[in-house]
Amino acid sequence: MGDFSGADLISDLPQSIIESILTRLPIRDAIRMSILSSKWRYKWTTLTQLVFDEKCVTLTNDGAAVLKSLLNFITRVLFLHQGPIHKFQVWTSYLQSCPDIDQWILFLSRNDIKELALELGEGEWFRVPSCLYKCKKLTRLELFRCELEPPLTFKGFVSLKSLNLHQVLVAPDVIENIICSCPLLESLSLSYFDSLALNIRAPNLKYLYLEGEFKDIWLEDTPLLVDMSVAMYMTDDIAEHFEQSSSCNFVKCLGGVPQLERLSGHIYFSKYLSIGNDPGILPLTYNHLKTIELNQVSFEDMKEILVVLYLITSSPNLVELQISGSSNTPAATDVPDLEFWEKKGPSDCLFKRLKVVKITDMSGVTHEMGFMKFLLGSSPVLEVMSITPCVYVLEAQLNILIELVRFRRASSQAEIVFCSD
Amino acid sequence: MQWHSQMSEGNMEVVKPEMKSYIWLQTTDGSIQQVEEEVAMFCPMICHEILQTGMGSSKSYAISLPQRVNPAILGLILDYCRFHQTPGRSNKERKTFDEKFIRMDTKRLCELTSAADSLQLKPLVDLTSRALARIIEGKTPEEIRETFHLPDDLTEEEKLEPLRNITDDPRIRLLNRLYARKRKELKERQKLKNVEVEEEHVDDRSVDDLLSYINGGDGDTKGTRAKNKKKNRRRKDQNKDSSSNHSNGNHNKELDPLPHAGQNGDLSEVFVGCPSKNSTSQDSAAVTFSPKLEFIDGDIDDDLDPAMKEELDREVEDFARRLNSDWPERMQEILSLGQERRPVPVSINGNGSASRYTMSM
Numbered sequence: 001m002g003d004f005s006g007a008d009l010i011s012d013l014p015q016s017i018i019e020s021i022l023t024r025l026p027i028r029d030a031i032r033m034s035i036l037s038s039k040w041r042y043k044w045t046t047l048t049q050l051v052f053d054e055k056c057v058t059l060t061n062d063g064a065a066v067l068k069s070l071l072n073f074i075t076r077v078l079f080l081h082q083g084p085i086h087k088f089q090v091w092t093s094y095l096q097s098c099p100d101i102d103q104w105i106l107f108l109s110r111n112d113i114k115e116l117a118l119e120l121g122e123g124e125w126f127r128v129p130s131c132l133y134k135c136k137k138l139t140r141l142e143l144f145r146c147e148l149e150p151p152l153t154f155k156g157f158v159s160l161k162s163l164n165l166h167q168v169l170v171a172p173d174v175i176e177n178i179i180c181s182c183p184l185l186e187s188l189s190l191s192y193f194d195s196l197a198l199n200i201r202a203p204n205l206k207y208l209y210l211e212g213e214f215k216d217i218w219l220e221d222t223p224l225l226v227d228m229s230v231a232m233y234m235t236d237d238i239a240e241h242f243e244q245s246s247s248c249n250f251v252k253c254l255g256g257v258p259q260l261e262r263l264s265g266h267i268y269f270s271k272y273l274s275i276g277n278d279p280g281i282l283p284l285t286y287n288h289l290k291t292i293e294l295n296q297v298s299f300e301d302m303k304e305i306l307v308v309l310y311l312i313t314s315s316p317n318l319v320e321l322q323i324s325g326s327s328n329t330p331a332a333t334d335v336p337d338l339e340f341w342e343k344k345g346p347s348d349c350l351f352k353r354l355k356v357v358k359i360t361d362m363s364g365v366t367h368e369m370g371f372m373k374f375l376l377g378s379s380p381v382l383e384v385m386s387i388t389p390c391v392y393v394l395e396a397q398l399n400i401l402i403e404l405v406r407f408r409r410a411s412s413q414a415e416i417v418f419c420s421d
Numbered sequence: 422m423q424w425h426s427q428m429s430e431g432n433m434e435v436v437k438p439e440m441k442s443y444i445w446l447q448t449t450d451g452s453i454q455q456v457e458e459e460v461a462m463f464c465p466m467i468c469h470e471i472l473q474t475g476m477g478s479s480k481s482y483a484i485s486l487p488q489r490v491n492p493a494i495l496g497l498i499l500d501y502c503r504f505h506q507t508p509g510r511s512n513k514e515r516k517t518f519d520e521k522f523i524r525m526d527t528k529r530l531c532e533l534t535s536a537a538d539s540l541q542l543k544p545l546v547d548l549t550s551r552a553l554a555r556i557i558e559g560k561t562p563e564e565i566r567e568t569f570h571l572p573d574d575l576t577e578e579e580k581l582e583p584l585r586n587i588t589d590d591p592r593i594r595l596l597n598r599l600y601a602r603k604r605k606e607l608k609e610r611q612k613l614k615n616v617e618v619e620e621e622h623v624d625d626r627s628v629d630d631l632l633s634y635i636n637g638g639d640g641d642t643k644g645t646r647a648k649n650k651k652k653n654r655r656r657k658d659q660n661k662d663s664s665s666n667h668s669n670g671n672h673n674k675e676l677d678p679l680p681h682a683g684q685n686g687d688l689s690e691v692f693v694g695c696p697s698k699n700s701t702s703q704d705s706a707a708v709t710f711s712p713k714l715e716f717i718d719g720d721i722d723d724d725l726d727p728a729m730k731e732e733l734d735r736e737v738e739d740f741a742r743r744l745n746s747d748w749p750e751r752m753q754e755i756l757s758l759g760q761e762r763r764p765v766p767v768s769i770n771g772n773g774s775a776s777r778y779t780m781s782m
Contacts (some may be wrong), residue, residue, distance in 0.1 A: 014535075024554035
């Protein structure tokens with residue numbers, strides 16, 4: 001076809017639309033548009049969002065060559081670029097620590113960078129240059145495999161709203177300082193830190209994601225927290241620390257989050273919460289907490305069970321509950337207290353909004369059954385309870401079922417779905 | 422409704438909430454339509470107009486819409502607004518509607534984007550931008566130009582710069598250079614015939630310099646290449662014969678037709694000088710390139726001297742044969758020479774779409 005008598009459909013659209021289109025293309029395609037016509041030659045150069053990954057260059061088996069061409073590509077793009085750059089993201093495992101990255105950051109710091117995301121591949125970690133700390137307009141920072149060592153004069157990122165550090169080497173007090181010197185911080189994600197005792201003071205924080213070996217998590221000042229997800233790994237160090245700890249972890253961690261809507265805990269989180277004094281005395285209520293997910297809860301540890309119970313009974317608006325058992329529970333040391341569940345009779349509390357319950361990795365131990373019985377008997381609007389037994393206990397499945405069938409259900413609508421694969 | 426109380430200021434009629442109220446809109450062609458108020462208010466620009474100026478309540482006070490909104494497009498936009506302003510729609514429903522909504526020809530889509538932007542209807546702008554990006558992605562430059570009626574008004578040289586490293590296969594890249602050069606020569610020849618003042622990319626030279634960076638050329642590449650281009654033209658007219666060897670890494674000799682072989686190891690540079698070299702090789706694989714040759718031939722005016730044309734064809738074919746036969750060794754030699762520079766050129770390219778670019782040049 002060649003209806004070139006037709007007017008150019010697209011080149012005269014406002015630059016904001018052109019940018020809107022170009023940013024939805026892979027950067028390589030966007031730059032390639034420069035050969036279309038004279039009007040398009042430089043349209044890409046004012047893009048304010050530059051997102052790079054390994055698709056920008058030819059991939060071969062030679063990682064060093066790919067890295068070199070990637071570095072060249074990005075450097076050249078920056079060199080040809082005009083105007084401010086608000087978002088700069090390099091997300092590829094081919095990226096390695098090298099001086100070019102320092103120069104990029106320097107360039108970006110002079111160009112109003114707002115969002116910076118750097119993911120480095122396996123290899124030496126990249127030591128972030130001091131010019132990063134001068135990026136006053138930074139609103140989002142994401143670093144993978146980097147080293148952070150801000151100068152003593154660093155007063156924080158005043159505009160930072162989102163911070164995501166993954167496998168980042170930084171001194172513990174430095175990380176705390178960074179967090180509390182970013183007054184607008186709303187989203188914080190820290191993963192794969194070693195033995196970190198974290199004290200978070202972030203008055204605007206709404207989303208918290210923690211994963212790694214944490215000795216302590218103290219949410220000292222996070223009144224607006226809405227969504228929280230914690231995965232705590234264990235080492236001997238930490239185990240020891242747990243044993244010696246005397247503070248009430250539950251309160252330290254969940255004592256100051258009244259707006260919490262979603263809580264998700266993994267691995268040793270419930271164990272962590274169970275350490276310390278009995279929080280039963282404190283009248284904490286989570287009026288907004290709608291979803292609770294606790295994984296690897298050990299139902300042979302009374303303290304952990306108490307934590308779970310305390311949590312769910314303090315959440316009157318709970319809608320969805322997910323619990324997964326721990327398949328490597330130590331052998332029960334004491335005879336389980338069979339009376340326990342009778343004491344917490346249904347008259348004590350009703351889960352008036354609980355609709356969905358998912359229990360996975362069930363081994364069929366006494367307290368697990370007790371817990372299920374309790375839930376079934378106290379949830380008048382329950383719609384679905386799905387149960388997935390642990391794969392290691394095939395024989396016990398029948399027993400679980402037999403008991404399950406006897407439990408009284410407060411909700412006539414309740415469906416029990418037993419998933420056995 | 423909140424709107425009503427605000428609207429009752431100014432010269433508007435007070436409307437009871439239960440009655441459907443309408444807003445009057447006028448497009449640039451003069452035609453006026455009335456639209457349900459809640460639908461019209463979905464557009465920030467219209468909403469703003471109503472609140473600021475109080476217009477739109479009657480036919481004689483219809484709101485004038487921006488020039489980019491013609492009646493047909495307005496109809497589409499109002500359909501969009503009507504659907505989305507209805508409360509209670511699930512996200513899935515909205516998505517399905519959107520996907521169906523944007524199925525239209527490209528011209529309309531562009532008009533819609535433009536109109537939505539002038540009405541400040543951001544969700545629709547995002548939707549249409551996404552659709553346009555999807556149309557563009559993966560297409561060759563030729564295809565994109567066709568789709569959007571873009572004039573092909575860059576000089577060969579300007580076009581070469583970015584494309585040089587777009588293709589995967591260095592062979593294709595070389596061929597691009599060859600074709601481009603050939604076309605340029607033909608153009609130049611025609612110009613000589615017409616005794617036209619040759620347009621010079623003098624003004625654009627700096628632009629080319631800049632762009633060459635993105636393609637892996639070195640700072641001085643451009644200079645030498647440009648010089649060599651001129652030399653080569655002369656040489657061609659003199660029926661040059663080359664003694665050069667692809668593996669020769671001389672890059673500073675002006676007369677050397679293959680100055681760039683070692684310069685940056687970028688093979689696309691290698692053949693700047695002379696497309697035809699030693700017809701040392703044979704090979705069947707030349708056949709693969711012939712369809713492309715035909716394509717190029719289609720462009721050539723027949724008032725070309727047939728002998729010249731034949732010579733060019735021969736050069737191209739020889740060249741193609743060379744590429745196919747001793748390719749691996751050539752690569753090695755050149756790459757090893759280019760070690761000090763950058764052995765791997767920067768490429769902006771798509772996967773598996775290498776073959777398309779031969780056509781596009």
